[in-house]
Amino acid sequence: MNSVSEPLLHLAARVDAIQPFYVMEMMKEAELLERAGRDIIHMSIGQPDFTAPEPVLEAAANALRRGDMHYTSALGIRPLREAIAGHYAHAYGLDVDPARIVVTAGASAALLLACAALVDRDDEVLMPDPCYPCNRHFVTAAEGKPVLVPSGPAERFQLTADDVERLWTARTRGVLLASPSNPTGTSITPDELKRIVEVVRARGGFTVVDEIYQGLSYDAPPVSAVSFGDDVITVNSFSKYFNMTGWRLGWLVVPPSLVDAFEKLAQNLFICASALAQHAALACFKPETLAIYEMRRLEFKRRRDFLVPALESLGFTVPVMPDGAFYVYADCRNVPHPAARDSAALTSAMLHDAGVVMVPGIDFGTAAPHDYVRVSYATAYSRLEEAVERLRGVFKR
Numbered sequence: 165m166n167s168v169s170e171p172l173l174h175l176a177a178r179v180d181a182i183q184p185f186y187v188m189e190m191m192k193e194a195e196l197l198e199r200a201g202r203d204i205i206h207m208s209i210g211q212p213d214f215t216a217p218e219p220v221l222e223a224a225a226n227a228l229r230r231g232d233m234h235y236t237s238a239l240g241i242r243p244l245r246e247a248i249a250g251h252y253a254h255a256y257g258l259d260v261d262p263a264r265i266v267v268t269a270g271a272s273a274a275l276l277l278a279c280a281a282l283v284d285r286d287d288e289v290l291m292p293d294p295c296y297p298c299n300r301h302f303v304t305a306a307e308g309k310p311v312l313v314p315s316g317p318a319e320r321f322q323l324t325a326d327d328v329e330r331l332w333t334a335r336t337r338g339v340l341l342a343s344p345s346n347p348t349g350t351s352i353t354p355d356e357l358k359r360i361v362e363v364v365r366a367r368g369g370f371t372v373v374d375e376i377y378q379g380l381s382y383d384a385p386p387v388s389a390v391s392f393g394d395d396v397i398t399v400n401s402f403s404k405y406f407n408m409t410g411w412r413l414g415w416l417v418v419p420p421s422l423v424d425a426f427e428k429l430a431q432n433l434f435i436c437a438s439a440l441a442q443h444a445a446l447a448c449f450k451p452e453t454l455a456i457y458e459m460r461r462l463e464f465k466r467r468r469d470f471l472v473p474a475l476e477s478l479g480f481t482v483p484v485m486p487d488g489a490f491y492v493y494a495d496c497r498n499v500p501h502p503a504a505r506d507s508a509a510l511t512s513a514m515l516h517d518a519g520v521v522m523v524p525g526i527d528f529g530t531a532a533p534h535d536y537v538r539v540s541y542a543t544a545y546s547r548l549e550e551a552v553e554r555l556r557g558v559f560k561r
């Protein structure tokens with residue numbers, strides 16, 4: 165064993181600037197309860213309970229046997245870029261040049277690449293509050309400044325073109341959106357998104373739209389921001405719709421003029437996305453695999469259609485019907501419980517008294533975090549039913 169005491173290393177300021185997820189603390193508590201024998205229902209999880217379907221596993225096994233596991237091009241293997249382009253044609257009727265597709269290690273690497281490519285020190289990037297918490301950290305990692313715009317139910321918890329016009333300054337470089345959104349499951353309407361793109365374009369800025377949940381849309385056929393012009397940058401992933409979270413695979417569609425810049429950055433920062441995951445993902449686009457995904461999408465919709473009225477029957481208010489993803493952003497102020505006015509205290513009470521884990525709003529922003537909880541339905545239907553019954557018992561007391 166090394167007897168030299170560990171020297172105190174200087175930590176970069178950006179480490180302090182990143183807040184830990186509150187839900188991680190709750191997960192630790194949940195784990196303690198589970199170890200003590202309690203049955204905990206996890207409605208906090210941001211990943212599908214489904215895993216990669218059989219054809220994807222088979223493709224992965226075949227690729228492993230072939231031993232084809234070298235570095236790939238930083239932009240991804242050509243057949244996968246072509247398959248993704250084919251997906252845009254098939255699912256959205258859009259003609260996307262495979263040359264514009266950059267395969268990445270998940271949407272996370274895609275968002276980091278986009279910020280590395282587009283954000284300079286002190287540049288401002290507009291995003292809604294609440295939003296996916298890592299978005300502000302991707303911007304700060306590029307030394308930019310995330311500008312969180314309070315976005316409530318009236319705006320479907322999303323940025324509006326008016327917001328962008330009102331808040332654009334000489335330092336603003338662009339907007340970072342997600343549709344459907346995490347934590348709210350709400351999409352920006354296509355008309356509003358088009359207006360935002362136009363306002364941003366008129367100011368010479370960038371629009372990045374994270375479409376990671378777009379495959380999980382329930383009410384209207386989704387409209388990809390790819391259709392609003394070659395200058396729009398979209399992010400997507402195999403994690404959610406394709407049920408491949410741990411495989412770490414995603415992609416960007418970038419403007420033709422930016423492909424070289426993204427390639428150079430990707431080469432230097434990541435070399436490439438996992439070769440195994442890329443070969444496996446080719447099977448995602450087979451008709452039989454897409455049929456499995458479609459059945460799973462319908463199961464998510466069934467869960468949403470159960471959960472939203474069930475939450476309302478418990479005293480939660482769902483101010484905007486979520487149209488996608490697997491989250492409900494529920495206002496908890498009228499729940500019949502003493503902790504209703506503080507979502508962090510309420511989620512703690514729900515964990516301890518009902519064995520149900522949800523995420524308090526403080527993990528997603530600063531505008532109205534105490535009023536909301538994020539409820540995930542990436543959990544079996546029967547477990548959702550049980551969670552609702554348990555909560556009914558707790559709230560009645």
Ligand SMILES: Cc1ncc(COP(=O)(O)O)c(C=O)c1O
Nearest residue numbers: 210270271272296342346401403
């Ligand atoms: C909105 C959003 N974007 C990006 C990510 C990161 O996903 P990936 O697994 O593709 O890196 C998540 C993960 O939860 C997310 O919710």
